[in-house]
Amino acid sequence: DNGMGPVPSHWKGRCESGENFNSSHCNRKLIGAKYFIDAFLAENESFNATKSLDFISPRAYSGHGTHVATIAGGSYVPNTSYKGLARGTVRGGAPRARIAVYKTCWYHDGLEAYICSSADVLKAMDEAIHDGVDIMSLSLGYEPLFQETDVRDGISTGAFHAVLNGITVVCAAGNAGPAAYTVGNLAPWIITVAATSLDRSFATPMTLGNSKVILGQAMYTGPELGFTSLVFPENLGSSSNELISTTCELTLINPNLTIAGKVVLCFTASPFDTAVSSAASYVKRAGGLGVIVARHPVNILRPCLDDFPCVVVDYELGTDILLYIRSTESPVVKIQPSR
Incomplete structure (x- = not known):
């Protein structure tokens, strides 16, 4: 209340004490x-x-x-x-x-x-x-x-x-x-x-191995992740569900994925912001170094725990990244901190 003058004389209200409040x-x-x-x-x-x-x-x-x-x-x-x-x-x-x-x-x-x-x-x-x-x-x-x-x-x-x-x-x-x-x-x-759109973005640059820079959205404040192997779930394992494991939700239950030391790209149609944190949590537990989630734009952007790189892109940019993965034998990506 620094700089505030006396309470107006017409004020008739009061403060009531109670549990954890005095x-x-x-x-x-x-x-x-x-x-x-x-x-x-x-x-x-x-x-x-x-x-x-x-x-x-x-x-x-x-x-x-x-x-x-x-x-x-x-x-x-x-x-x-x-x-x-x-x-x-x-x-x-x-x-x-x-x-x-x-x-x-x-x-x-x-x-x-x-x-x-x-x-x-x-x-x-x-x-x-x-x-x-x-x-x-x-x-x-x-x-x-x-x-x-x-x-x-x-x-x-x-x-x-x-x-x-x-x-x-x-x-x-x-x-x-x-x-x-x-x-x-x-x-x-x-x-x-009602709320409107925010005139601010948290651009997170990702550089592909072909030198193309993709700007995703994240609240990643950790160190730069240098060029690291980039994978898409369909390219991993031998599960009979290999083709549909490309979605973030099914990536979580595919036991054949080998993603340790890699960055994973996945797609989700989920409207819930927990889809990103769930994918990040699984990838981290499996030894992955980061996750890129392609989804329809939503109104919530949350940081992932422990400054784990979890970057959100729209379906168009996600498709661009997927086309790059499919066009080279050893796709890699570099993720810079958000700004």
Whole structure:
């Protein structure tokens, strides 16, 4: 809260203590912290609060609340990077804004899912109105089908009362992409927002043995991997499934692959980002030195553990690499750190 002035005199909110959270954690930046669980408990009798992984307090268990609060109003933090990548100053959309958090969603261990009761959401929005917030930001929502007439959708009802009190309400359009999905939180008095494409790439140069440079995407910050044997699963082993072992998923279960000391190219149609990490994990366990995964572009790019080179390319570039492999007896590739 450096540089923040006194808490505004019109503010009526407070900070509540609870599990792993003390009201003293609040300051001139974080000026409110409450949690709402009564309706959730009434609707989920199987929930065991004493054994739950979640904190019965305003504190976030998964970090989602902290994450979205930072996006909305995080203060300036200079010289930030991921192991040197994308170095710069980070901040939220309104870095000088104060934050009050209202926790309404809870992790149900038995169901292995987060559940948000509409009654808890409504109560939280009602208290936020009373406390004197200027803007409500809700990074949650319900299934979009018939939500305009669904009494379980407390967000639109609470937002209507907030707007009547002069409060701007901003809600998430959804939590999927980049393909087309139905938009949620559609009430006309709500500002509905969604993420867009990021104007940043983490180019990872790969040089083939024919001197052609392929730019993949990765968050690889390890040392340069010099020219190393490059293989495609169809060229390995004697499995009867040899031809279909070219996919990343079946590469993982082909016991005849010999990939120690090599970089592996594979293809996947999986929409899940775990396809890359799973392929990297297998290749590493088998003694491989890196993996190149060709896939349809997705909206998530994650580093692989222990700075293992796992580079993502689209199908077109993956096909270019495959044609090179098939055109030479000893294909090799050099992988440079991301930049």
